[in-house]
Amino acid sequence: MTTLSNRAGLVDRVVAGVTGRAPHAEGFGHLVQGDRVAAALYTDPALYQEELQKIWYRTWVWVAHESQLRKAGDFVTSHVADQPVIVSRDRKGNLNVLVNRCRHRGASVCETPRGNGNGFTCPYHAWSYGLDGKLRGIPYPEGYEDVTDKKDLPLQRLQVASYHGMVFASFNADVEPLEEFLGGARLWIDRFMKQGAGFPVMIQGEHRFRFQGNWKIQLENTTDGYHFPIVHRSWMSSVDAETASMLSFMTDELAVTHALGNGHSAAVMVPEHVDLDDDDGTEQVQARFEHVVQVLSRDFEPAKVRRIMRSMHGAGFNLNLFPNVACSMSFFRVLRPIGPTETEIRHCALGMEGGPDIVNRERLRIHEHFQGPFGFGTPDDSEAWDRVQRGAVGGTDLPILVNRGLAREQVADNGDKVSHVTDETGMREAYRKWQELMSA
Amino acid sequence: MTALDSLGPLTADGSHLFDGRVAAAIELVWREATLLDAPDYETWDGLFTADARYVIPIDPTATDFEASLNMVYDDERMRRMRVERLVGGFSMSAVSAARTVRTLSRFVVREQTEDELELTSAQVLVGHKRERTFVLGADVTHRIRFVDGRPAIALKVVRLVNSDESVSASGFLL
Numbered sequence A: 001m002t003t004l005s006n007r008a009g010l011v012d013r014v015v016a017g018v019t020g021r022a023p024h025a026e027g028f029g030h031l032v033q034g035d036r037v038a039a040a041l042y043t044d045p046a047l048y049q050e051e052l053q054k055i056w057y058r059t060w061v062w063v064a065h066e067s068q069l070r071k072a073g074d075f076v077t078s079h080v081a082d083q084p085v086i087v088s089r090d091r092k093g094n095l096n097v098l099v100n101r102c103r104h105r106g107a108s109v110c111e112t113p114r115g116n117g118n119g120f121t122c123p124y125h126a127w128s129y130g131l132d133g134k135l136r137g138i139p140y141p142e143g144y145e146d147v148t149d150k151k152d153l154p155l156q157r158l159q160v161a162s163y164h165g166m167v168f169a170s171f172n173a174d175v176e177p178l179e180e181f182l183g184g185a186r187l188w189i190d191r192f193m194k195q196g197a198g199f200p201v202m203i204q205g206e207h208r209f210r211f212q213g214n215w216k217i218q219l220e221n222t223t224d225g226y227h228f229p230i231v232h233r234s235w236m237s238s239v240d241a242e243t244a245s246m247l248s249f250m251t252d253e254l255a256v257t258h259a260l261g262n263g264h265s266a267a268v269m270v271p272e273h274v275d276l277d278d279d280d281g282t283e284q285v286q287a288r289f290e291h292v293v294q295v296l297s298r299d300f301e302p303a304k305v306r307r308i309m310r311s312m313h314g315a316g317f318n319l320n321l322f323p324n325v326a327c328s329m330s331f332f333r334v335l336r337p338i339g340p341t342e343t344e345i346r347h348c349a350l351g352m353e354g355g356p357d358i359v360n361r362e363r364l365r366i367h368e369h370f371q372g373p374f375g376f377g378t379p380d381d382s383e384a385w386d387r388v389q390r391g392a393v394g395g396t397d398l399p400i401l402v403n404r405g406l407a408r409e410q411v412a413d414n415g416d417k418v419s420h421v422t423d424e425t426g427m428r429e430a431y432r433k434w435q436e437l438m439s440a
Numbered sequence B: 001m002t003a004l005d006s007l008g009p010l011t012a013d014g015s016h017l018f019d020g021r022v023a024a025a026i027e028l029v030w031r032e033a034t035l036l037d038a039p040d041y042e043t044w045d046g047l048f049t050a051d052a053r054y055v056i057p058i059d060p061t062a063t064d065f066e067a068s069l070n071m072v073y074d075d076e077r078m079r080r081m082r083v084e085r086l087v088g089g090f091s092m093s094a095v096s097a098a099r100t101v102r103t104l105s106r107f108v109v110r111e112q113t114e115d116e117l118e119l120t121s122a123q124v125l126v127g128h129k130r131e132r133t134f135v136l137g138a139d140v141t142h143r144i145r146f147v148d149g150r151p152a153i154a155l156k157v158v159r160l161v162n163s164d165e166s167v168s169a170s171g172f173l174l
Ligand code: FES
Pocket: A102, A103, A104, A105, A106, A107, A122, A123, A124, A125, A126, A127
């Protein structure tokens, strides 16, 4: 906790330096007003610094998936906003999230993106740490006699919890339980993971790119059905007619967005694939996958083949979890702010662990078709987001509007706000949470 | 598979670099680079054999591209669709693509068979878009097939030096 308050003190000085006014005098919460937000949310460096403190270091942030950490000794490097972390599985089977920073003079202790080992040795003076972050060895320890005790200097640990294989971490020692934070989103995570069709969901590989814009521009986009036929017109015209019609949700009344509370939302694009176990038998397997069906039929019963094929495109929705991860049809979208006007995105392609190769490969091809820096979709999204950042510095008093569908939004029995998938219900939910955290 | 793993002669069998077939292959690679910078994607598409693969891998060590996630893994059908997308006018990233200038050199002949020749090279691409100039470096492999004496690309693999970190989406081809 001392670490956090020291940081806040530093930021106060930075904020005062940038704006020439007393920090936190009015705060930033008022910049969100329900159906509109100030463009300063994309551009203000002081606001960005406060977001790090009040959002990124306070709440749960996605750092890894358990398919990357099956065995004792497995680790991956990741980030919580600007801070580098290591996610490891120790010999007891526990997950650890550790700040990737030596307790001596600050060097990063691991620059291998993923691997398996016994621990981490700092390259500078060879202090060595266990998989759980405990400081195990200091070379030439004589100089530290009566100065330093190893047990006081483990790698800094974050809170860690996982749900359905999604590993989250938090710098906040008093953070609410993960299940509470996920709340209404848990049902949608449960549904999302059904795309494993009986196999565990695994990450098969990932695309990574950056765009020149604020992180919330991407956060908005995950439940933005409105942009799809415009921005992705060239992708739509390149896919087969069946896939195109599967994703023609613009006038489909069953294609809706749910605001789930805590900033989370789910945008349904393919209503018949919301629950992949729910099969009324009317759906035809896409003709272009006939060769896959033939191969699967050698090993599986017809019902299982059908179940696997229904998972081919993933779940029929995008689940947007505040602030940094989305379960987006057949992949995880992970965002990381690099600065107020730069954001890194990862698109992790999912597959069935131990499942049929032919299906996992088809899924890789589907992912490549849309995603990544040379995909048929990502470059156009990226261009749109760059354009938001470039435009939003103009007309500084003009709000960013997130009011689409406000008048047709309904409240469901479970309390979800629901409106059409082209409406900005998910964005309003994310900004409501943003406002709550920034006003705290 | 990097192009700098030996300091031997520039051809595996010790023949001269600029004999007829090697010269024709290099000329094709340079012509391809010119078409991509122009850009003239429709003519570029015609440089490939019908069974060609065009690959931009992510994992620097990947050799089984089909089993890996790539940035590009195109057969003829995907490559044609890619060209249509880039020239069709409906992709806003393609419409406002970066301008590019690329150089390929440091050619090494890896393998020669009766009708094929494998050539590796270094590519340095300088791009510019909206106030930003950037550099992309890559090791490139071309497998060139001679059909009736005419060279065509049977395999192109572009291994970006930053392939497993962020690669920015810029609306052009490598
Ligand atoms: S900085 Fe790590 S051992 Fe000195």
